[in-house]
Amino acid sequence: MMKLDRIRSLFAAIVVLSGCTSTRTQLADQAYDQMQYTRAEHLYEKVLHHGEDRAVRARLADAYRKHNAWEQALGHYRILEAAHPLSGDTALHFGEVLRSAGEQAEAADQFLRVLQQTPENHYALDLFGSTQGYGSFYDDSTRFFVNRITIPGVSTAIGGIPYKNGLLFAGEEQVDPRNANPWNGHSFLDLYHTTSRTEVTWLEAEPIRGSVNGMYHEGPAALSADGRTLYFTRSNYAQRKLLKDERNTSHLMLFRARMDSTGAWGDLHAFAYNGERWSTGHPALSADGRTLYFASDRPGGMGGSDIWRCRDNGGGWSEPENLGPTINTPGNEVFPTVNGNTLHFASTGHLNMGGLDIFETQELDGSWSEPVNLKAPINTPHDDFFFMMDSTGKAGFLSSDRDGSDQIYAFTLYEPMFDLVGFALDDEGNFLPDVAVTLTHLGTGEDDSTLSGPDGMFSFKLKPNSDYTLRGVHQDMLSTSRNLSTKGLTRQDTLHASLNMTRVRLGEAITINNIYYDYDSWEIRLDAARELDKIASLFMDNAGVSFELGSHTDSRGGDLYNLVLSDARANAAVNYLIQRGVDPARITAKGHGEERLVNGCANGVRCSEQEHQANRRTEFTVTGVASMADTHGRP
Numbered sequence: 001m002m003k004l005d006r007i008r009s010l011f012a013a014i015v016v017l018s019g020c021t022s023t024r025t026q027l028a029d030q031a032y033d034q035m036q037y038t039r040a041e042h043l044y045e046k047v048l049h050h051g052e053d054r055a056v057r058a059r060l061a062d063a064y065r066k067h068n069a070w071e072q073a074l075g076h077y078r079i080l081e082a083a084h085p086l087s088g089d090t091a092l093h094f095g096e097v098l099r100s101a102g103e104q105a106e107a108a109d110q111f112l113r114v115l116q117q118t119p120e121n122h123y124a125l126d127l128f129g130s131t132q133g134y135g136s137f138y139d140d141s142t143r144f145f146v147n148r149i150t151i152p153g154v155s156t157a158i159g160g161i162p163y164k165n166g167l168l169f170a171g172e173e174q175v176d177p178r179n180a181n182p183w184n185g186h187s188f189l190d191l192y193h194t195t196s197r198t199e200v201t202w203l204e205a206e207p208i209r210g211s212v213n214g215m216y217h218e219g220p221a222a223l224s225a226d227g228r229t230l231y232f233t234r235s236n237y238a239q240r241k242l243l244k245d246e247r248n249t250s251h252l253m254l255f256r257a258r259m260d261s262t263g264a265w266g267d268l269h270a271f272a273y274n275g276e277r278w279s280t281g282h283p284a285l286s287a288d289g290r291t292l293y294f295a296s297d298r299p300g301g302m303g304g305s306d307i308w309r310c311r312d313n314g315g316g317w318s319e320p321e322n323l324g325p326t327i328n329t330p331g332n333e334v335f336p337t338v339n340g341n342t343l344h345f346a347s348t349g350h351l352n353m354g355g356l357d358i359f360e361t362q363e364l365d366g367s368w369s370e371p372v373n374l375k376a377p378i379n380t381p382h383d384d385f386f387f388m389m390d391s392t393g394k395a396g397f398l399s400s401d402r403d404g405s406d407q408i409y410a411f412t413l414y415e416p417m418f419d420l421v422g423f424a425l426d427d428e429g430n431f432l433p434d435v436a437v438t439l440t441h442l443g444t445g446e447d448d449s450t451l452s453g454p455d456g457m458f459s460f461k462l463k464p465n466s467d468y469t470l471r472g473v474h475q476d477m478l479s480t481s482r483n484l485s486t487k488g489l490t491r492q493d494t495l496h497a498s499l500n501m502t503r504v505r506l507g508e509a510i511t512i513n514n515i516y517y518d519y520d521s522w523e524i525r526l527d528a529a530r531e532l533d534k535i536a537s538l539f540m541d542n543a544g545v546s547f548e549l550g551s552h553t554d555s556r557g558g559d560l561y562n563l564v565l566s567d568a569r570a571n572a573a574v575n576y577l578i579q580r581g582v583d584p585a586r587i588t589a590k591g592h593g594e595e596r597l598v599n600g601c602a603n604g605v606r607c608s609e610q611e612h613q614a615n616r617r618t619e620f621t622v623t624g625v626a627s628m629a630d631t632h633g634r635p
Contacts, residue, residue: 025056032059037067054080058090065097068383068401073097086110087117092124099354100381104131123303123330123349130351137353138376140491145412146377148403151194153205156406159220159335159386160397163227166195167397169408170219170233171205189217191232200410210265212257215240216250220335220386222283230257230265231292233281236274252279254294273298273310273320284336284343292317293336293343303330307345326368327361339389339396346385347371354381358398378411416492418462420484424452424472424499427510431456432501435474442467462486462495471541472499478622479541502538506622509550515573515618519609520557522568524576528618532573535620536580539587544626549574550590550619554612555603559593567591573618588623 028043044060047053061076077094080086086094095110111128114121151157154171161168170189190213192205207213216235223230236253254271274280275298282295290312297305298320306328310317327333329349334356336345343363346356350371357379359371373379378387380402389396394413399406424435435452439460452458452472462468464486471481480501502510512535515528524532539547551570553562570589578584597615601607 025053028056029059032063035066037063041067041069041072054083061097062090062093065093068404070097070100070382074101085113087113092121092127095124095127096354099127099131102381104134107131126329126331126349126351130353134353136375137373137379141376142492143375143414143416144378145414146398146409147200147411148407148409149200149202149397151192151202151205151408153194154192157192157205157408158399158406160399160408161221161223161388162390163193163223164195166193166202167408168193168208168221168223169205170221188215188235189219191219191221208265209263210257210260211268212255212265217252220282222285224285224289225287228259229289230259231255231271231283231285232257233283236276251276252281254280254283272317279305282335284338286338287340293338295334295336296320302328304332304348305334307333307336307343323368327371332356335385335399337386337388339387340393343368344387345371346383346387353379355383355401356385358384358387360387415464416489417464418486418489418492419494420460420462420470420497421494422458422470422497422499423456424458424474424501425456426477427500427502432474432477435472435477435499435501437499438471438473440469440471442469464489470497470499472501474501477501477503478538478545480538481541482537504545504622504625506625509619509621511617511619516613517569517616519554519612519616520565522565522572524572528573529576532576533580536577536582539577539582543583545622546586546588546624546626548588548590548621548623549577550592550621552592552596552615552617552619553594554615555594555597555601555605556612563591563593565591566593569616569618 024043025047028040028047031037031040031043040063041060044056044063047056048060057076057080061073061080064073064076074097077086077097080090081094091110092114095107095114098107098110108128108131111124111131114124115128118124151169151171154173157169157171159170169192171192172189191208193208194202194205196202212218212230212232214234214237216237218232218234221230221232232255234253234255236250253274256269256271257265258267259265260267271280278296278298280294280296280298284293285291291309293307293309295305296308298308301322302325307323308320309323310320322328327345329347331347331349333345333347333349336343341362342360344358344360346358348356350357350359350373352373353376358374360374361368361371374387378384378398380400382400382402384398384400384402386399387396388398394415396411398409398411400409401407420439422437424432424437426432433452433454433456435456435458436449437452437458438447438449440447441463443466448460450458450460462484466486468484469481470484471479473479478501480499482497482499484495484497486495512531515531516525517523517528518525539545549570551566551573553566553569557565567589568591570591574587574589577587594615598617599607599611599614601611601615
């Protein structure tokens with residue numbers, strides 16, 4: 001985890017060293033327990049200088065891991081592993097550090113060892129799953145362009161949100177060590193504002209005006225749509241004193257502030273569901289301001305820190321609601337943000353690249369979709385979090401420690417373009433030239449047309465996130481159409497589609513594939529319905545053509561009975577097509593009984609069920625063409 005782990009995991013806390021101890025190891029352990037990792041590392045190193053101690057080295061490795069010093073942590077874990085194979089949480093943490101170093105195979109071995117010891121460890125199972133097929137995280141790496149922004153006046157920055165033609169964010173300064181946060185030697189977090197000078201260079205950060213910033217941590221924050229109400233994370237303190245629980249831990253709280261007429265922030269109120277024994281923070285607001293999302297390790301969660309929400313009931317916020325196991329895991333889910341109708345959040349669980357990864361999900365009819373990892377370059381093997389899009393929905397800001405410290409990165413979404421390449425084919429599989437092919441964008445109604453070449457080939461450019469209809473017209477063929485979509489496709493690609501066209505032959509029966517019936521039945525089967533849907537589209541594409549739908553039986557049963565049964569089957573198919581929009585004036589039904597068998601399974605001949613079923617078929621015949629102009633929909 002990054003050096004702001006206490007903000008992220010929400011177990012965190014600001015603690016005060018309570019007294020001196022008699023030995024260096026005790027002092028180091030005390031600093032470690034109080035999350036003063038820099039001090040603990042220094043003391044543990046001194047202990048190890050005088051002799052090897054496995055427990056001390058394990059704590060030192062973990063301190064470096066929590067302090068985000070990956071290289072040092074990896075070295076100490078390797079020493080421990082070489083002396084004796086690791087197990088339990090130490091193996092799990094070694095695997096996490098290996099993942100951050102890009103050593104996926106070694107990490108998988110550690111997670112597998114944990115699972116062999118504790119098969120019920122779902123967190124280890126997620127981490128192991130993430131190491132398998134790791135390359136898939138880079139499949140969409142051209143979808144976003146990501147670039148770090150430089151903000152003078154702060155050493156770290158997280159949680160950037162659009163504010164006053166710039167950014168509001170939480171940041172740290174370099175300060176005198178005597179006044180520093182014992183966690184990392186920097187200042188405590190404050191909320192700042194900056195404006196852009198160039199695409200990646202910003203003006204000097206200025207603390208926001210008013211009474212929000214205090215002695216300890218403030219930030220990250222969320223703004224209401226009108227920009228006049230601020231929800232922000234804050235350490236639990238009164239005046240200049242931290243308030244702590246019985247474990248000497250000061251938890252995080254959620255507060256609300258309002259902007260006064262001078263532009264200063266004041267009128268601070270604590271969130272009704274803060275707790276003295278758990279942390280609450282990382283606020284996010286829905287667009288209408290009526291739903292407040294936040295992260296908390298309060299009781300009733302799935303483990304670690306979870307995403308929760310409250311709704312505005314007119315008289316205040318409703319009781320907190322956990323978003324449930326689709327989103328929350330035994331790991332940590334933190335930093336929710338709302339972008340349009342999408343909820344983004346960061347998680348150490350699910351299938352991720354290492355540390356915190358950014359995921360997206362949408363709520364539909366009260367259920368959340370399975371979270372989708374945004375992959376590289378949004379995510380990295382390090383901690384990536386707080387994903388905020390601007391009003392265009394095509395750019396925004398994220399926070400990450402990918403370069404060794406917490407910084408804000410600007411990103412731009414590059415919408416992929418798609419090429420469509422297809423071939424027009426006749427019913428014998430031959431390439432068909434001079435087919436008039438039209439591509440219609442179903443969202444805008446715009447048409448793009450071309451003729452297939454001598455080899456039957458045609459091509460178009462497709463837009464992302466769009467639905468299309470592709471239609472082919474030829475004077476000797478029945479017109480045909482099919483649907484295409486680029487929705488859900490994120491990588492630039494070439495799509496392929498064929499137009500299979502049927503030659504117009506008056507009076508010649510054409511078998512409809514897979515229109516079969518169960519024995520002694522005229523019910524439309526599910527497999528038959530799928531084929532009839534295609535035929536309905538074909539009939540409607542050819543407005544000037546009349547058709548007869550003929551049905552056939554096998555030879556079993558009496559001749560008259562089979563004639564009646566086939567007529568019932570033909571009428572059932574015709575009725576199905578009419579229900580799908582086919583003009584009833586252009587289609588008739590005809591039952592042929594067992595008169596036209598396609599094989600030798602006549603009366604008295606022993607045949608398999610499959611051979612009999614081949615005779616229980618449906619065909620269509622073109623019975624009339626009003627005019628070729630009507631057939632092809634031309635004026």
